[in-house]
Amino acid sequence: MPKNKKPRGGRPSANFEPRYGANKTSFHDRHNGGRDGARDTRDSRDARGGRADAGERRTPAAGYDRRPGSRSVGHRGYRPAEEGAAPKQRWSSQERAGRDESRGIRNRAESGRREAPHSRDDRPRYNDRSSAGFDRPRRDDRGGQRPTGPGTYRDERGGQRDERPRRDDRGAGTQRQGFRDGDHRDGGRPGRDDRRDQRSGGFRDDRGGQRFNRDDRPQRDDRGASERPRFDRAASERPRFDRDDRPRRDDRGAGPRRDDRGGAERSERSYDADRARRAFDRDRTQRSIEGGRDERSRPSTGGAYRTDRPRPLTSDTRGRPSRNERPSRNDWNATSSAAPAKKFEPTDDVVHERLEAKSVAAVEVDGVTFGDLGLGSNIVETLAGMGAATPFPIQAASIPAVLQGRDVLARGRTGSGKTIAFGAPLVERVLQSQAGKRREFGRKPRAIILAPTRELALQIDGTIQPIARSVGLFTTQIYGGVPQGRQVGALKKGVDIVIGTPGRIEDLINQGKLDLSDCRIAVLDEADHMCELGFVEPVQRILRHTADGSQKLLFSATLDREVAALVDEFLVDPAVYEVAGEDQESSTIEHRVLVIEHRDKADILTSLVDRAGKTLVFARTRAYADMLAEQFDDAGIPAVSLHGDLNQAKRTRNLERLTSGRVNVLVATDVAARGIHVDDIDLVVQADAPDEYKTYLHRSGRTGRAGRSGRVVTLITRQRQRRMTELLQRAEIDAPFENARLNDDLIEEIAGRMPTASDLTA
C-alpha cells in the first residue's frame, strides 16, 4: 500500500526476487537491473565483507556477453527459458553449498516469498539475467532459507509441546536459565527465530539497555520533581555549569524542595498552559474554519466523530510547527496538572482536559519494589534477572495504574524504562485474567502491543517475552517483511500477547487469522508517532477490533496532544504520568550544530565518522542513507545502512553489524530514530537536520545512554539556521552553532580525534 513508493516493484526486497515479469518487460528489467545493481553492490559487499568484488559486480554488463539468458525479453539477444536449465543445476549446487552456511539461518525470516514455487522456476532465468557472480550471494540467502522451512515447522511443534509442560517448572529464580533454554528449544516459535538471530547481536543489547537504564537510575533519582521550562529559565539560581554538576540535583531533589515547587509551579504552569492552550485552540479553530470544517463546535465529549480528527490535527501541527509544537508540549504538562485551568477551557477538545497528570519524581519511589507495586514474584525475579531490580519512576507510576485496569498515558524519555512500565503489568494482568483457566490451543490473544517499526517490535518482544515466559505466557511478533506463515502458525496454536506493527496485524485480522476480540489490553508504544498521518488510521481500526472496553496504554517519550484522536475515542478516564525533571540539564547528551558550506558536506561527514566509537548517522532519505554508507565505505570506513528499502533480513543484519561492532558506522533513516537501542553509540550525526523537534529528540536519544556522555552533531547550512534555532527551542535544547570548514580542528574535536574543550579545562 503506501509502502510501495517506487514506481514499480516497489517492495523493498524487489531486487532480490525474481521479477514476475522477467520475460515480459525488458524496460522494467533493465531499469531495475541497473538500480538494483547499485544497491546490490552494497549488499553483496556486505555479504562478503569485502569491497574487492564490489567493483566487478558493479558492472554486470560484463556478464551479458556470455550468458545466454542474460538478455531480457525485448532484447535482440534474448533467448528463452530452456536455456536456464544448465545454470539451474549448477546453481542448485551452489545453493546447497550456501544453505548450510549459518547465515542462511539468519535470513530464514524473510525467505517466505522466495520459497514460492514459481519463484523457483524463475530462478535460473533470473540468474542468467544478471552476471553470475553478481547474483550468487543472494542465492545463498535464499537457498539458506529454504531448507529451514520445514525444519522450522517441526521445531515449532516440538518446541511447543516441550515448552508447555515445562513452563510450570520454570518458577522463580530460574529466569535466566529458562530464558536461554527456551531460546534453544523454542527455535520454531514464531518470532523466536528472529529473536534468536537478533540475539546474536542486536537485541541482546536492548535488554542490556534496560540494565543500563538501571545505571541511569541514580541520575534520575537526583532529579527533582516536575521542572518546567519556565521554571528552569527563571532559575538563574542554577548557573549554566550546573549542567554537569549532577550532585547538585541531589540537594534539591528531596521532598521539601519539590513540594515547594509543586505549589509555586502549579499556578505558574497553569497560566502558561492556558495561554498555550488558547493559542492552540485559536489556531485549530482557525484552521477548521479554513478547512471548511467545524469540528470545534462539537462538545468535548463527542466520541465517535473524533475519529477523523487526527488528520486535521496532524496537518495542523505540521503546517505550523513553530506555533504549535512547543505549546503542545507545554500543554501536555499543563493541562494535565492544572485543575484550576478549567476556566480557560472555553470549548472542547483539549486532549488531557479531564486528565489529572501526575509528575513522578524518583524520590517518591525510593524504596519501592516491583513487588510492592503489585507484580507477582515470578515477574519480579525475572525483572531482577534482566537488571531491573527496582522500579524507575515511570514504572512505579504506571504499573499500579495498569494493574488496576486503568487506561494510562505515560511520558518518559527514551531509556526511562517504558517498556517494562507497560510490559510487566501487562503480563501480570493477562496472567490474572486467565487465572485458573487452562491455556487452550488456539486461544485468542489477550493483549496486543503496537510499535511503529519492526525493529522496535522485535526489541519490545525481547524485553517482554522473558517476563511472559516466566509465568507461562507466550508472545509472538506479527510484523511485515517476513513470511506470515510462522506467525499464523503461532496464532493457531495460541499466544497470549501479540507484539507487532500495524500493517501485518491488520492484514492478518482481515485474513481472519488474527482475532483480537478477546484482547483486553492494547498498548501503543511511541504513541504520538502512531497517531501521525498514515499511521493512525490502521491503528484505530486495529483498536476497534479489540474487546469492548479494552484497556489502553499509550507510551512515548514525546507524548503530546497528537494522541488526542485516540484518547477521545478509546480511552476512559486515563491516568497520566510523566517523569519529573527530564530536561536537557539532566541529560548526558551534548548537542552541537555545525554550520557548513554545502559543498563541504560530504567530506565533513566522512571526517566526522572516521573515528573510533560507534556512530549513528541520520539521513532524510533512503537513497541518501545508502549513498552515505557507500561513501564512507569507499573512504575505508566500514559502514552499513538501515532503511525501509532494505529487506528485513538486511535491516536486521545491518543493525546487528553495528551492535556487534563489525562496523562502527550505521547510516539510517528515521526508521532508527525511535526505539532502537544500541549500546555505545557515542556520536549521533544528523546529516540532514530533522524537521520536527520530536524527531530531533528521538534521534539524539540513541546516544548518551547508560549515563555515558553522548554527542549529537547536526549539520546545517547557513540558510537553515533560523529553522534550526526554532526547532531547538521547541525541543528545549541549547546547542551552540559553530561555523565549520572542512579541515577545521572543530571537526577533529567532535569526532573525538582531538581533546575537547571540556577535556582541556578538566
Place this chain on the structure above:
DNA sequence: AAAAAAG
C-alpha cells in the same frame, strides 16, 4: 520524506 502488508 519515512514508516507500516503483499501467496
